[in-house]
Amino acid sequence: MAGAHGIWAVIPAAGSGKRFGGEVPKQYLEIAGRPLIAHALDALLAHPAVEGAVVAIAANDERWPGWTSRCGKLLLRCTGGAERADSVLAALRALPAAVAGDDLVLVHDAARPNLRQDDIARLIAAASQHPDGALLAAPVRDTLKRADAHACVLATAPRDGLWRALTPQAFRRAALTSALERARVDGVVVTDEAMAMERMGAKPMLVEGREDNLKVTTPADLALATYLLSL
Template sequence: MSGTELWAVIPAAGRGTRFGGDVPKQYLEVAGRPLIAHALQALLAHPRVAGAMVALSPDDARWPGWKQWNGKPVMRCVGGGERADSVLAALRALPAQVDDNTLVLVHDAARPNLRDTDLERLIAVAEAAEHGAILAAPVRDTLKRAGEGDRIAATESREGLWRAFTPQAFRRGALIAALEQARIDGVVVTDEAMAMERTGARPALVEGREDNLKVTTAADLALAEYLLSLRDPR
């Protein structure tokens, strides 16, 4: 496949406190490899992704020391206390040849089941869209708003609502500016699209597979193991 090179960014400085345990969730093993290894494989298997920048905690002693994957560079930098801080640090640390117009894919370290078909469609849409694009899926469940004592207060319309996945794909310069502005404004953004939205951008939604799950609980880890076993029975 021809086209300009892309780069990947993986924020992995978090400790996965919601998961529990002593091992940060990105290093939990599933299908024989840490979650972050599956994330790197999914990204760097794409012919146009030239390399990856991983943002790590300054005291991370579990990083395996990978310097390349599929013959492509894997670089690391020091991340921050929030996801946005780590993404911003990684964007700034990209090699000099990665200019502000380069499309960058930001992907969760604990999202191991990204399919190449979803990645291909995301890249195609993001390159054509003015404000980038994200993988997502429409909300299909009925939504309830909780009131006092966890009793149902209301049923909310799911019309037009989507669940945001990763990767999320934006031009490097625009995303840096959006994340920097959010920091100045004191706003903690929970994903890159939120930062872009605050600037007036309207990223495109690319419907992706529902099994592109993010591991946040022990049940998620078991499900990820099962899903990956379906892809490679070995």
């Protein structure tokens, strides 16, 4: 079963968190005495199938704690880029040589602290079997409205077949690297790894994940994540 061994994780963490606001990049905001990125890393590295992780940080990041291991597993760092895809690509290139081209790599948001072990297990199982990889996602349950420039409703959009992409997303190292390189050459800013793969003709599998695997983007998200991690 190709890709079922040698699984590493990649965490793009070079962003400044402009949408959140404040001086501290959101990945370093603390919940329960630990920064968001520590919760995200520990959730990944606690899974027995994950061997290590690479974090892509900004060149001028003075807040990086200098971790070289967590959960008894190797933790590497590299310099990320201006866009998410640049950071993921840098981290893929920084993976140990022992990580083969057909080995799975999990890409996870640094600001998703509430990742559960059963979601990781089901994602790895699906991606190991599916040639195009897989991603955690959640079906859209709310009614969707399309708006004009003045925030007035133009129409109600059908939600059938629509999912919200979550992370981790799991793809084989070589295929994801090629897809991200192609997007860069084409001048396309991809907002997640699955989008890069889709541009190459891939059809990744959607694995329904927990709704509480939220990404901290606003102060309200931080409050909710704090509550969820206290349960």
